[in-house]
Amino acid sequence: MLAKPDTRWGAFAIHLAISGIIFVVLAAIIVLVWYPGFLFRTDGGWQGIRLIAGIDLILGPLLTLIVYNRAKKSLPFDLAVIGAIQVSALAVGCWLVYQERPIAVIYADNTFSTMSRNSFAFNDIEPDSIALLAGQKKPVWIYVQDIVGFPGETKLQTFKRLGPPHLRTQKYQSLDENMDALFASGLSEVEGYEKPEQESLRFYRLQGRYFEGYLAFHPNKGLVDTIITNPTNYDGIQEG
Numbered sequence: 001m002l003a004k005p006d007t008r009w010g011a012f013a014i015h016l017a018i019s020g021i022i023f024v025v026l027a028a029i030i031v032l033v034w035y036p037g038f039l040f041r042t043d044g045g046w047q048g049i050r051l052i053a054g055i056d057l058i059l060g061p062l063l064t065l066i067v068y069n070r071a072k073k074s075l076p077f078d079l080a081v082i083g084a085i086q087v088s089a090l091a092v093g094c095w096l097v098y099q100e101r102p103i104a105v106i107y108a109d110n111t112f113s114t115m116s117r118n119s120f121a122f123n124d125i126e127p128d129s130i131a132l133l134a135g136q137k138k139p140v141w142i143y144v145q146d147i148v149g150f151p152g153e154t155k156l157q158t159f160k161r162l163g164p165p166h167l168r169t170q171k172y173q174s175l176d177e178n179m180d181a182l183f184a185s186g187l188s189e190v191e192g193y194e195k196p197e198q199e200s201l202r203f204y205r206l207q208g209r210y211f212e213g214y215l216a217f218h219p220n221k222g223l224v225d226t227i228i229t230n231p232t233n234y235d236g237i238q239e240g
Helices: 008-034 045-067 075-099 118-120 155-162 174-182
Strands: 102-108 111-116 140-144 172-174 204-209 211-218 221-233
Touching: 008 045, 008 075, 045 075, 045 111, 075 118, 102 174, 111 118, 140 174, 172 174, 174 211
Parallel strands: 102 140, 111 204
Antiparallel strands: 102 111, 140 172, 204 211, 211 221
16 A cells, blocks of 8 residues: 655645656646647647646645645545546546547648648538548548639639538549649749758648648648747747
8 A cells, every 4th residue: 555645745746746647647648649749839738737747746635735745634535536637637638639630631722721620520520421531540631632713713603602612522632633733833942941952852731729820831741841930829929
């Protein structure tokens, strides 16, 4: 049987150490699986880390620090309640971070847009009904084939009839199978970005949840760089 710490600070340290191990595991999942690569910065990875850290590293250990008293007869019950509160809050926090993770990076109309499960649901689209997304654990790169409107139809009229290009799920294709078509479009340069000499890069607008910018692609290497041009905080105010 484990010995009880003599002081509340000892109990706090033990609880914090255990919570730290749990946090490292969850942070690794967020960084490597749910928000890999540039998506960690553009689509809420940092926000998810802060949420989990607040629950796991602050809430539980702090409650232990407040209530711990080795002489209390009700101490086991108190610690059990604290554990239940922390686990419940952590489960809700992880579920929120999981639901908001980007599950698709969609190229349509010269722009890459990131989409979470909730983003699809907001537009009355069930992601699991899309063959490219069903059962996938990491974000899927999708290419949307251009749609030619009716004769005499303007681009705006096509938009009103069919909706935003990145939501035309019937036209979803794997980006890997359309790299030639992708590289045939895009920009040859972006203002303020010095690309390596003799590199044939093409640049495409990126619309993420928290950042806007550009993605730079090489015809053979694929994605090679992310250029953030418009970072915003929670209130949508541009940072300096």
